[in-house]
Amino acid sequence: MASIRRIASLCLLLLLTGMLTSALAQEKVIKIGALYPMTGRSGIYGMDSVAAAEMAAEEINAKGGAAGYKIQFINTDSKAKPDYSVTVAKRYISDDKVNFLFGVVSSAVGLALTEVSKQEKKIFIGTDHAATELTVQNLQPYYFRVSNNTFQSMAAGALYLKELAQTKPWKTIAYIGPDYAYGHAQIEELKFNLDRFGVKYQMVGEFWPKLFESDYTSYITSIMQAKPDILVSGFWGGDTVAFIKQAAPYGLFEKSLYFHPDAGGNYELLSAMGDSLPLGLVLSARHHNNWPDTAMNKDYVSKFHKKTGRYPTYAAEGAYVGVYAIAEAVKKVGNPDDTEALVKALEGLKFQQPEDPEGFTSYIDPASHQIVQVQAIGVTVPNTAFPPATRMLGQWKIYKAEDLLPPKEWAAKNKP
Amino acid sequence: MPSKPKTANTWYLLIFLVLFSLVPVLKTTNYQMLLAAHVLVWGLFAVSFNMLFGVTGMLSFGQALYYGMGAYGAGLCVKYLGQAWFFPGMALGIVLAAVTAWLLGHLIIRVSGVFFTMLTLAFGQLGWQVMFKWYSFTGGDDGVQNIIPPGLFSNKVIYYYLVLALVGASIWFLGRLSASPMGLILRCVRQNPERVRFLGRRVRRNQQRIYIISSLFTALAGGLMSGVDYSIHTDMFYWTTSGHVILMSILGGIGQFFGPLVGAAVIVTIEDVVGAFTEYWSLIIGTVMLVMVLGLPRGLMGEISQLWTRLPGRQQALTTREEGN
Amino acid sequence: MDFSFIVVQLISGLTMATFLFLIASGLTLIFGVGKVFNFAHGSFFMIGAYVGYQFSSVWGQNFWLSLLCGGLFAGLLGMVAEFFFLRRIYGRADEGGFQILLTYSFILILDDLVKLVWGTEYKSLAKPPALSGAISMGGIVVPTYNVAVIAIGLAVVVAAWWLLNNTRGGRIARASALDREMLSVLGVNVPMTMTLVFGIATALAGMTGVLAAPLRSVTPGAGIEVIIDSLIVVVLGGLGNFWGAWLAALLIGEVNSFAIVLVPKWATLFSYLVMALTLIFKPEGLFAPRKVRRV
The missing domain is CATH 3.40.50.2300 (Response regulator)
Structure with a gap:
């Protein structure tokens, strides 16, 4: 008898967790799949970027998300290796069903990922890699860069x-x-x-x-x-x-x-x-902790310091802005799934960033998908x-x- | 070793082929198929490397050179001549790799042991430096993107089956070679080169041959990989790639023909799974490796076949094993 | 190219050579005595640098004390690694491959441990104030610290040569390179010798890590970066040969130093070229000892 009861309760438990997960799945989310290096020489940029992106996601979610969608940010250590990163990106797209590819410190990884982004028609927001060709000769419709290039x-x-x-x-x-x-x-x-x-x-x-x-x-x-x-x-x-x-x-x-x-x-x-x-x-x-002397920049730097106990490298600001760019675009379109509409929304997107001095607002150049900054x-x-x-x-x-x-x-x- | 494992290896090969041919049917996401393709390519790379190391006793630390040549043969042809040149480019890469192996073989095989290892490393790194620095032609460390197999093969499932067929055929061939009289001589070369000479066989010529054969299949693996990932980069020439394949082989068991393949499957999967759930992958993979080295002295497959031979009624087989190790 | 520039460039090459040698010396020692190839040697270099940083920059200790502690810690860690892990695979079939695999796993583990303890930010270590200036003589300027490094390198070569030739410990180390069984019959604890040698070698690597820190940045991942260059030096010098390693480091350092001036675009190619050429024409290494001693 005891065993039957145990089985019954187990079934109930399973049912409950099943309902819970499906309920969670029904919650509207924007999934961002990031690939930052967390080890080795460029590990510091990865650490900072992830912290800043999470910070941005928390801020946006605390205000109710973008168009009712909460931001969910996942990161996998890219190991700064292009072949490994390509594999992970494909997993993000096919298994994790991410809405955006995100990140990348190394330009070699960026070039490999923009190829995946093009093949799979998935928007890739570049936040730190600086190789100019990504927004010139290698530009493809689904790539956008929110930090400046060399x-x-x-x-x-x-x-x-x-x-x-x-x-x-x-x-x-x-x-x-x-x-x-x-x-x-x-x-x-x-x-x-x-x-x-x-x-x-x-x-x-x-x-x-x-x-x-x-x-x-x-x-x-x-x-x-x-x-x-x-x-x-x-x-x-x-x-x-x-x-x-x-x-x-x-x-x-x-x-x-x-x-x-x-x-x-x-x-x-x-x-x-x-x-x-x-x-x-x-x-x-690409970003300075003490310039421009605006409230937004000061606020960003001090929030980052409060969260991590250290001041940010420039990579962090790229990631922070990247998440906001996604939120702004989703707000315009109303959902994170209509890729073509999101591309249109990102082209020419204009929004205030920590590194904008008084009287200037950064925007994404519609022709080159490159952010235009002071x-x-x-x-x-x-x-x-x-x-x-x-x-x-x-x-x-x-x-x-x-x-x-x-x-x-x-x-x-x-x-x- | 020759008579018994021959049948066993045929069975392993069949099981392996059937399992992997089911992947596109049973997969729930495309990603699983990608992972399976990676296992296949790395598996071929590891098995052909093991023909050198496990069978002949030549620890090469520069096989990345040939892997890269295969990949860049296909990649650069596609970049400069167009998509249709994917397969001819791959063939070109393989031929180039074989020719290079023949030429370098003359220089490298004169030395043995750790000097051989170091010399292969030196040439591998030279090759890497050239590819890395010849920016205008190779794209340097930016790599080459947009390498898509032509026609029918741009379909991922069809390309997967092509990879499976080529890898299966190559492994079958290498298995036959390993069990053939030449394979026997190669094993003798590893155990006692002096005696091979006494028997009237030429050590160096056999080493040269297997070096070329191994490099050729390594290049094939590289070429296939370029079509799996759609992009290649100079890391493929770097010594860490050679190191990776050594790890796979040893972990899987270099004494067994299928050991390296199993090692490749294990490492590719572990790296993926561990990488996905923690940023401390290096600590975990390192610990797993440490435990495996200490606990499984014959590698994964070696230990499995050891267990198998220990089963009651198979005692006689033990003698064959001893000799094989 | 005038004369004083040639001298300056020679001294620059010497600085580079000394660091190469200091890292490679431990590697060659372990190889010579125990036929072990320690792929993780660079990781002990890195650990030393981090421990030195901890003592010097965080706890405000004297530089030379930090140097000592960095070396000591790396040495102890090396002995632990040898005693508990490496020792278990000695004498296994295909030991060479397993050595690479095992020591490679050390690299992976140590990299993450360093990250757990110190994070990924770049760390910095100040030079001892007395050595922060430069010596200027007839138009030639050389930083004092570089001179000190070169001197320390020389001291290590001479000390090691003297210890290996004139002390009982040195004789045992040399003997265990030749015939371990005989040595153990004579009542020497061979495994213990191996542990000690491993400790000394990794301590040397750790100390070099601290010594190099004021000239570089202390970053994770340093372990894997230095290993290939040290390997080249060890092979060129003739495996297990202390003097050889020093001369080989000198060769690589100077070739590099002048390649930078003459063919800047291809300078990085030269160390591999030198190694390939050497191994083709003199496989046993440029400065290998006579066959008789190698047995």
Whole structure:
């Protein structure tokens, strides 16, 4: 008898859980399938992005969601590997039934995923990878990027150098960057933009250490020998830290101006270097914790700090904005399933972001699916408002968003 | 080893083929089929690698070179010549891989043991560097996208069956080879090269042959993979890819013909399942690996067949096993 | 290319070579004595760096004390790894493959443990204040810290050579490379020797991790990045050969240093090229000991 009763209660339990899950399934959700690296060198960007995206999802859900849909955010460690990420993306689409693919730090992974997005007709919101070709020659209808690409950084960089020539004449440039697509793209784009803005310059050396190189001493002494006025750098993350630490005692930064417009001003670098970061380096990043000085940016940074106990790197803001972009688009369309309508809604979508200064609102360029944003380039100055960093950027130079988009000649030049 | 496992291997192969041919019918989502295709391709890669390592005793740390060549043969042909060139490109990649293996074989096979391993690593890494740096032609680490098999084969289910057929046929061939007189000589080469020489057989020539054969099938695996994922990238040439296949083989059991295939299935599945539910996949996979190495000294398949031979009434078979290990 | 630049570039190559050697030295020691290939050697390097960071930057301890503690911790961890895990697979058929598999699992586990304890943010370690400047002489500028690193590298080579040749422990280590059975018949505890050697080697890796930290960033994943370069050095130097490893590191460091100047685009190719050429023409390694001693 006891066993029958047990079986009966078990059946009841099963029935109940079944009803519960189906009830949950009926709750209206927007499923976002993200692929951020959580391990290794770029793990910090993944951690920050996931935290910020979850923060955005919580904020939106607390206000009742977008068009009545709650945001559900899932992330799988991409391991920064394209083949693995493709597999996971396909699982997201076929098993988890996500509405959006999301994220990605590495451009190689981004390029592989945009292919999946195209094949499966699933919208892919890019939040951190910067390879320009994703919104130029590799653009497909379902891809959108809510952070700026290297071309925009380099266009701003070229304008900065042009202005600099008027106050402090310079002639020669050397470049050092990691020996892979990202490193090569930056200098190509900088040269293109310098030519476009009519800046005269002479290249006195290009140096290509491998990505994650640990010892830059020989490169540093070679650069010193080349004596460039401006040293343009295309590193990211730990490579920047190692390079600056090793170059400082040689006095490189007194002899050449260190100019690092894409990822040089990222917060993880400022916090890792502390006092050993020289003053007067010219850096930028895709988002700054201390610029613009708007309520929205301050609010975003302090909320992130409260949630995680650390200040965000720029990757976080991309993810934060990405979730809001999805929410805005769903609000317009009314549901997260009509992909074609969502594409239309995202094209030209305009909404306020933490990195928008007063009087400007970022928008997604309908033609290139690339977000159009203001760029700010700064110089390292003492500032202890965001510990453990003891230097932040200051003396900002601001560049208008519309000047920075890749012009038609660029697209023509890079036709596959 | 030769007589008994031959029939057993035929059975394994049949079971394997039937199981995998059911996947597109029984699957509930497309993803399961994708995973099965990955298992098939990695399985072929691992089995052909094991012809070198488990059978002949040559631990190559550079098979990624041939895997990548197969993939880039197909991928670059599609990129520059169009979709129709997928299969010719794959064939080209395989031929190139065989020629490269023949050329490099002359240089590499002169040394043995750990030096052989290191030399294969060095050439593998050189190949990776060239593909990585030749940005204008190969696309560097951005890889090549939009590689879709032509015609009928753009259908995923049909392509899956093509993969299954080719992998099945290749594994059948390698199984026959392993059980053939040549396979026997290769095993002797592994155990005692001196004695092979005394028997009037040429050690190096046999090593050279199996090196080429293994590389050829590795390239086939690479080519097939490009059509499964629709995109390729230079990671395929990187040493971690070679390392991955070594792990699969050892975990599955290098003493067994089907061991590496099982290892591939286990690793592909574990990576997927663990990766999906925790970001601490590396801790968990590492621990699983650690336990398996300590607990299963013969690899998964090795332990299974050990249990099998220990069953009552199969005592005689034990003697054959001892020799095989 | 003027003379002073050549000297500067030589010294740069020397700095790189010293780090290469310091990591590879432990690897070659373990291989020489126990025929074990420790794929996870770089992870001990990484652990050392993190422990050094903990002592120096979090607890505010002296740099040299942190260096010692980083080394000690890595060494202890290495001994634990050898005693509880590696020891179980000695003498197994296809031991080489299992060594790779087992030590690879260490990499995976240690990577995540580091992440659990210290997170993924980049960590930083300050140089000792006395060594933060640069030495300038006749137009040649060399950071003091780099000079100190080169000196430490030299000291390690000489000390290891002296210990291996003139102490009882060194003789036992060398003997166990030649004939373990005989040694054990003579009443030496061979397994214990192996554990100790493993400990010393991983301690060396850990100390190198702390030493390198002020010049690099302490990040997760460092373990896997350094291993291939160290492997090249070990093979070039002749497996298990201390002096050989130092010379090989020197060769790779200098070739790299000048390749950067002469063919910057292809500089990263050279270490693999040197290894391939060496192995083709002199498979036993450039600086392998005479056959008699290898037995």
